[in-house]
Amino acid sequence: MHDPLLATGHRTTRYSRCTYLLLGSLTLLLLSIWLLPQSAELKQSHGWFPTWLHTTTEFFAIVVAMLVFSVTWHSYRVERAGNLLILACGFLAVGLLDFAHVLSYRGMPNFITPASPEKAIDFWLAARLSAAICLLIVALRPWTALRKATTRYYLLAAALLVTALFSYLQLWHPALFPRTFIDGVGLTPLKIIVEWLVISVLIAAALCFWRDSRRAHAYDARGLFLAVALSILSELCFTAYSNVNDIYSLLGHLYKVLSYWFIYRVVFISSVREPYLRLAAEVSERQAAEQKIETLAFYDTLTGLPNLELLRDRTNQSLAANHRNHKHVALLFMDIDAFKTVNDSLGHSYGDALLVALAERLRLLLRHSDTLCRPGGDEFLILLPDLESADDAAAIAQKIMALQRQPFSLFGRTISSSLSLGVAVAPSDGDCFESLRRNAETAMYKAKQAGRQTWRFFDATMNSEALEHLNLLNGLRQAIEGDELLLHYQPQIDLRDGTLIGVEALVRWQHPEWGLVAPGRFIPAAEESRLIVPMGEWILQHACAQAAAWHRAGLVIPQIAVNLSAIQLQHGNVERLVLQALASSQLPAHMLELEITESSLLDNTAQVLETLKRIKAMGVRLSIDDFGTGYSSLAYLRNLAVDKLKIDQSFVRDLTTGSDSRAIITAIVQMARSLGLETIAEGVEDAPTANALYRLGCLQAQGYLYARPLPAEQLAQFVREQIPLPCAVLNHELSV
Numbered sequence: 001m002h003d004p005l006l007a008t009g010h011r012t013t014r015y016s017r018c019t020y021l022l023l024g025s026l027t028l029l030l031l032s033i034w035l036l037p038q039s040a041e042l043k044q045s046h047g048w049f050p051t052w053l054h055t056t057t058e059f060f061a062i063v064v065a066m067l068v069f070s071v072t073w074h075s076y077r078v079e080r081a082g083n084l085l086i087l088a089c090g091f092l093a094v095g096l097l098d099f100a101h102v103l104s105y106r107g108m109p110n111f112i113t114p115a116s117p118e119k120a121i122d123f124w125l126a127a128r129l130s131a132a133i134c135l136l137i138v139a140l141r142p143w144t145a146l147r148k149a150t151t152r153y154y155l156l157a158a159a160l161l162v163t164a165l166f167s168y169l170q171l172w173h174p175a176l177f178p179r180t181f182i183d184g185v186g187l188t189p190l191k192i193i194v195e196w197l198v199i200s201v202l203i204a205a206a207l208c209f210w211r212d213s214r215r216a217h218a219y220d221a222r223g224l225f226l227a228v229a230l231s232i233l234s235e236l237c238f239t240a241y242s243n244v245n246d247i248y249s250l251l252g253h254l255y256k257v258l259s260y261w262f263i264y265r266v267v268f269i270s271s272v273r274e275p276y277l278r279l280a281a282e283v284s285e286r287q288a289a290e291q292k293i294e295t296l297a298f299y300d301t302l303t304g305l306p307n308l309e310l311l312r313d314r315t316n317q318s319l320a321a322n323h324r325n326h327k328h329v330a331l332l333f334m335d336i337d338a339f340k341t342v343n344d345s346l347g348h349s350y351g352d353a354l355l356v357a358l359a360e361r362l363r364l365l366l367r368h369s370d371t372l373c374r375p376g377g378d379e380f381l382i383l384l385p386d387l388e389s390a391d392d393a394a395a396i397a398q399k400i401m402a403l404q405r406q407p408f409s410l411f412g413r414t415i416s417s418s419l420s421l422g423v424a425v426a427p428s429d430g431d432c433f434e435s436l437r438r439n440a441e442t443a444m445y446k447a448k449q450a451g452r453q454t455w456r457f458f459d460a461t462m463n464s465e466a467l468e469h470l471n472l473l474n475g476l477r478q479a480i481e482g483d484e485l486l487l488h489y490q491p492q493i494d495l496r497d498g499t500l501i502g503v504e505a506l507v508r509w510q511h512p513e514w515g516l517v518a519p520g521r522f523i524p525a526a527e528e529s530r531l532i533v534p535m536g537e538w539i540l541q542h543a544c545a546q547a548a549a550w551h552r553a554g555l556v557i558p559q560i561a562v563n564l565s566a567i568q569l570q571h572g573n574v575e576r577l578v579l580q581a582l583a584s585s586q587l588p589a590h591m592l593e594l595e596i597t598e599s600s601l602l603d604n605t606a607q608v609l610e611t612l613k614r615i616k617a618m619g620v621r622l623s624i625d626d627f628g629t630g631y632s633s634l635a636y637l638r639n640l641a642v643d644k645l646k647i648d649q650s651f652v653r654d655l656t657t658g659s660d661s662r663a664i665i666t667a668i669v670q671m672a673r674s675l676g677l678e679t680i681a682e683g684v685e686d687a688p689t690a691n692a693l694y695r696l697g698c699l700q701a702q703g704y705l706y707a708r709p710l711p712a713e714q715l716a717q718f719v720r721e722q723i724p725l726p727c728a729v730l731n732h733e734l735s736v
Contacts (some may be wrong), residue, residue: 023229026258030233030251031123034240047249051107057253058102065095066261072267073152081219082146083138084267089152089159090134091263094468096163097127098169112171118181122170125180125194128235130162132166132201135228137524143219151519199235202228218265225718227262231254279475300374303359311373311381315433318385329426330393331433332382333440334400337418339378343401346413353410357495365399368565381437390457397421397455420447421455429458442466472525479509480534486510487542488709491718492561492680492702495694500722502559502593504702506709507535527565536568537577544585544592546712551591555719556615561593563625568607578615588621595646597625613638623680629666637675644673647682647698655692663694669697 072088101123102542113119128419169176170482180191190646197461205229212221298310306314318329338356344349355378361371362380371383384393400421407416422443430436443458446465450456479485489503526532540562547560568574582589594615600608623644624637647668655660664679672679681693684703693701707718 002686020226020689022258023226026230026233026255030499033247033251033476041689048247049245049253051105051245054105054245054253055102055108055251057257058098058105061253061257061260062095062098062102064257065091065098066265068092068267069266070261071094071264072414072668073156076152078149079145081143082151083141083143083219085146085152085155085627086141087134087267089264090130090137091156091260092156092160093163094127094131097123097130097166098614100167101127101441104528113174117183118179119170119174119179121187121191122174122177123167125191125198126170129194129201130200130240131231132198132205134229135224136201136205136208138224139205139212139228169350180585195235195239199232199239199481202232202235206232217461220269223262223266223269223378227259227266230259230262234259241427256298256344259286296481300376303356305359305374305380307373307374308375308381310604311371311375311383313432314371315383315436317588318383322385327385328387328389328392328394330384330387330390330437331424331426331435332384332393332397332400332438332441333422333444334380334382334419335421335444335448337420338377339417341423342417346415350410350413354408354415357410358404358417361403362400365396365403373433378552381440387425390423390428391423393423394457397423401453401455403420418453420444422458424458439463446488469525472522473531475511475514476509476522476526476529476531476535479511480531480538484510484512485535485538485712487539487546488711489546489560489715490709491702491707491715493702493706495690495699500557500719501700502561503537503557504561504563504595504709506563507539507544507711527567530567530571532565532567533571536563536565540577541584544581544587547591548585548587550719552588553716555716557719559591559621561595561623563595564597564600566597567599569596569611575611575614578618578620582618582620590621593621593623593643595623595625609639616641637677642677644680644700646676647679647681649681649703652683652693652703653685662692665693665698666696673697 009163011195069088069092075242076085076088081165100111101106104113104115104119104123106117106120108115133306178190183185196504206225209221209225209228213225213478215221222349233253234255237248237255241248241252247567298307299305300307315329315331322329330535339351339354342354355374357732359372362382366382367373367386373381373383375381382396384396388391400419404417404419407414408416422440422445424430424436424440424443426436429439439458439462442462443456446462447454464476486508487505488508489505491500492502492504493499494501507523508520509519509522516548523532526535543560543562547557550557564574578592578594581587582592596612612622621643622640623646624642625646626648627645645668647665651661655665669679678700679698680700680702681701684690684693684705685699688704689703690701690705
């Protein structure tokens with residue numbers, strides 16, 4: 001963006017160099033005329049400065065002096081420095097005195113009294129002395145505003161009063177003034193003394209301006225210094241001339257005009273140009289601020305893409321336009337798969353860089369009329385107007401999926417990512433932005449449910465599924481708050497003697513209208529919505545309380561197992577909850593076993609391990625659920641000091657028919673034995689499976705062979721009436 005003040009600074013530098021060069025040249029010119037051997041007759045020739053040229057130069061100086069006053073006076077504001085007004089009013093007096101000097105010059109018509117050299121010299125000296133005193137005051141006074149706004153009028157009145165008083169005395173009482181010129185003799189010593197007095201005052205002012213020009217000041221001290229320096233040269237000329245028409249008189253008047261011009265330039269820049277330029281930096285800044293506000297209001301600060309508000313406006317415009325020309329409008333909703341893993345494992349800098357790189361990659365696929373938007377997080381939307389058919393949107397979706405398979409290079413690291421994408425096409429899938437966005441998002445979630453790294457068109461059945469899902473979540477929230485949850489308990493059996501070694505607490509949902517809701521239906525929804533966190537807290541509290549109640553009632557139930565989800569471990573403050581549950585129920589810590597899924601060890605590993613270590617230190621037992629389905633490291637098992645591995649039912653179910661399952665279970669049992677861990681199999685539904693497990697060395701089991709998950713009262717009855725039938729059956733089969 002162009003900066004007027006910066007450009008002005010460059011121009012000021014060039015101006016300073018030129019003016020210093022001019023000052024040096026004019027000084028050399030005066031010295032050369034003064035010192036070079038030339039005839040006195042040549043220097044004193046009356047042809048150098050005729051009356052008409054004198055009148056012209058003086059009137060030019062008068063006009064400049066009046067401009068100094070008028071420009072400053074009419075542009076002055078109270079916050080400006082009062083020095084400008086002092087300069088303006090001072091040069092008003094100087095201009096008026098110069099005008100009287102011109103009218104008094106020899107050869108001019110009578111001005112009240114006859115023209116004469118002495119009359120002209122008196123007005124001349126008064127003007128020079130006024131200018132010198134004015135410049136010295138400006139040089140000495142701080143460059144600050146006047147204390148009162150009315151002071152300007154006092155300055156104006158003082159300038160006019162001094163001028164009027166001097167003019168009155170000179171015109172009507174000339175005898176009061178000492179002689180400054182004698183016909184046939186020339187200038188008197190008094191005139192020369194006054195000229196040197198003026199020079200002395202100007203030198204003092206010049207020194208002040210020179211000092212200020214070497215520092216940072218709010219005014220053009222360098223310009224005023226040059227003006228005063230030229231005035232000094234002018235006055236030196238007037239101390240050297242022998243007649244009003246010689247070469248020194250010519251040079252003196254020329255230097256005087258240049259001095260006035262520099263003063264006018266200073267006040268013009270300070271009063272007119274500088275405020276104008278300042279107004280132009282302000283306008284530019286305001287425009288930049290407005291542009292920034294617009295950017296913040298309608299664009300994403302990270303990627304520079306349009307945000308949701310701008311996309312909404314463009315979508316509605318496209319819908320209106322395409323309704324007239326019978327075209328289609330598509331909205332694509334994208335979400336980066338497992339983006340949280342990138343942030344958590346590599347840091348947010350990598351996550352941000354991935355978002356920026358993806359935005360750049362998506363731009364390459366789009367037309368000029370398309371709009372790529374980032375509403376926030378790891379979501380992107382694409383507006384595709386003017387489509388002939390839905391197939392055009394499908395082609396773009398396919399290209400995006402193909403392009404996204406290429407890895408990204410971020411900070412020297414290669415990162416692969418994938419997208420889930422949903423497509424909604426107007427008018428069939430919606431006639432406004434909100435409906436298109438909602439339906440495209442629904443289609444995107446269907447793509448995630450289909451395994452991610454794919455895309456889906458929206459269809460009407462998705463809405464009914466989404467509505468059902470929403471009703472399920474709302475009902476689940478009410479269930480947690482409204483005491484609709486209950487626990488069932490499944491016995492865990494020792495295969496060696498058939499005795500009860502514990503129970504696993506399993507949550508159930510008794511809905512007042514839907515009846516008993518299957519866990520496979522609401523548990524995934526609870527994990528997706530993170531309702532599993534408050535649900536898990538409820539389960540832990542009630543399971544510990546029930547186990548303590550059985551213990552007090554004399555029932556022999558050695559331990560109770562409670563499942564913990566990965567989300568609970570990451571966000572549920574499990575350590576505090578376990579302490580509260582044990583303390584409130586008075587359940588011994590060794591009677592509580594926490595089952596953690598193998599996959600939960602992969603998320604936030606350091607945090608999870610530290611939490612589980614502290615829980616283990618309380619005396620609580622730990623087991624790994626669904627073992628064999630994930631990718632847990634043996635180091636985790638060693639570091640956590642896990643007590644038990646729970647063999648997933650998918651292996652147990654095929655144990656008697658599949659050699660792969662037998663090999664996997666054998667490996668798990670042998671590994672557990674080498675680490676000093678127990679093993680328990682879930683999903684045991686028949687005696688042959690129990691027999692096979694026993695042969696392989698797995699000594700604990702649970703499943704329908706022994707009992708289904710039972711309410712607390714039925715479980716208590718089961719314990720009281722327990723008959724070790726499965727063990728007898730097992731021993732019978734072993735004997736056979």
